[in-house]
């Protein structure tokens with residue numbers, strides 16, 4: 261006989277006060293709940309009132325996480341109704357605050373799997389125990405070396421995996437019982453954590469080199485063995501590991517790196533949206549990527565792919581890029597280039613002032629970019645001078661300050677609109693309010709991979725994709741075209757988060773169709789759209805089998 265507590269404490273089964281009298285009778289719950297039976301809608305109203313009474317975003321998040329820990333159906337019902345309001349609370353930017361304080365605020369492991377590099381023999385056991393018999397189709401894993409732009413947060417970073425998965429369910433409708441957040445605790449180089457007696461992770465420096473990659477490999481092997489139908493999503497790994505890991509597994513299994521590919525997709529989709537507004541061709545653009553790290557180079561590669569699809573040769577396409585990092589413009593003789601950066605360097609002989617190109621200001625002044633992307637983690641670096649300089653050489657400058665969270669953004673949307681007299685076509689990493697300037701209201705798209713990865717991932721899972729390739733990524737980037745009415749003055753370059761559910765569904769269908777068209781599905785599928793519809797979970801209470809009481 262299952263005890264009342266094992267049902268009430270199981271967030272995938274629990275209905276709380278919504279258990280009917282008959283269910284209470286059948287499941288051994290009589291007398292364990294107040295008498296009045298509520299509907300899900302009534303529970304949602306009560307919970308939303310409590311949510312609103314919380315004084316800060318972090319407290320709002322803690323309240324929502326309590327609900328999430330207790331009752332997934334109720335949590336997602338509420339998120340469904342308030343997605344625009346909840347996104348910045350459960351996800352970026354408030355998730356950054358919760359990560360920084362994770363060890364001090366800890367109350368619940370949230371059904372995540374915690375893998376320690378000090379205990380490699382138990383990797384499979386950790387995944388199995390955390391899954392607890394659930395049919396896992398989606399794993400988000402982080403080692404938290406590069407959380408957003410706030411650096412190394414060790415085991416605290418598990419919250420980003422939990423947060424990304426919340427967005428997956430809210431946006432695309434993956435069943436929350438089919439997902440697994442995973443933390444790989446490889447140690448941390450964050451001295452504050454190492455010095456903190458309450459820090460919940462391994463108190464030692466990060467494991468590196470072959471021993472680290474061996475742990476990653478053991479994790480992938482166990483993950484694929486236990487959950488052969490799952491998609492593996494990598495999040496916030498460090499710059500020196502993210503691309504290496506992706507390259508190792510991308511042709512073997514269904515996997516993607518969100519910071520590289522998810523970000524590349526949302527930026528290309530945003531640029532396509534911007535070019536729809538300006539009526540320009542992508543072949544006429546000059547791209548400066550400021551912050552040539554994991555995201556910056558993922559973006560450059562996705563745009564490069566688009567230029568080649570538009571008919572440019574590899575060499576011609578590469579001429580459109582100027583990658584800027586700490587050293588300034590990256591040249592083929594710059595020291596300390598990463599493997600990804602080497603593909604996007606310039607030759608000093610192209611510039612009479614090559615030695616002066618050590619700052620973003622000098623690069624913009626010399627190159628006259630039409631598109632400026634920020635993934636540098638350096639706040640305020642898109643200065644008024646730089647932006648005004650850019651705007652004197654192009655009619656509709658495309659400017660995406662994408663560094664997260666809020667405190668790290670290269671510029672605010674409001675300043676960019678003001679400095680360019682309303683000409684800039686903008687997307688920001690975190691949500692930005694509308695900007696009203698000289699009688700026009702400008703809507704600001706959120707250039708965050710959250711617009712893309714739920715639909716991408718769901719489409720791959722629903723179509724049982726063997727791998728994700730460039731063809732499918734490209735199809736997904738073009739999927740959002742037409743959703744925004746770009747003829748409206750002040751139109752955003754990307755669709756609003758308010759439509760997240762609708763466009764994630766469309767994206768998933770396009771991704772699944774691309775997989776099926778290329779015969780990359782592991783099992784036969786006759787109708788990709790139908791496969792997506794069949795996989796979709798909605799937050800409503802299901803009848804619990806009476807057999808639960810007899811287990």
Ligand SMILES: NC(=O)c1ccc[n+]([C@@H]2O[C@H](COP(=O)([O-])OP(=O)(O)OC[C@H]3O[C@@H](n4cnc5c(N)ncnc54)[C@H](O)[C@@H]3O)[C@@H](O)[C@H]2O)c1
Pocket residue numbers: 406407408409410498499519523526550551552553554555556584585586587634635636637638662663664665668688689690707708709710
């Ligand atoms: N909006 C989105 O969807 C999205 C997606 C991914 C990453 N990001 C943001 O982009 C930022 C970078 O993330 P990442 O994963 O690429 O990290 P990363 O560490 O791989 O890359 C950051 C790069 O910026 C460079 N940099 C640091 N200081 C600089 C300076 N003063 N001038 C020029 N370059 C400098 C670093 O050398 C590094 O190459 C983060 O803030 C992250 O939140 C946003």
Ligand SMILES: O=C(O)C[C@H](O)C(=O)O
Pocket residue numbers: 352407408409496518519663664708709710
């Ligand atoms: O997590 C986000 O908000 C986007 C992105 O993956 C990031 O690392 O900043």
Ligand SMILES: [Mn+2]
Pocket residue numbers: 408495496518519
């Ligand atoms: Mn990320």
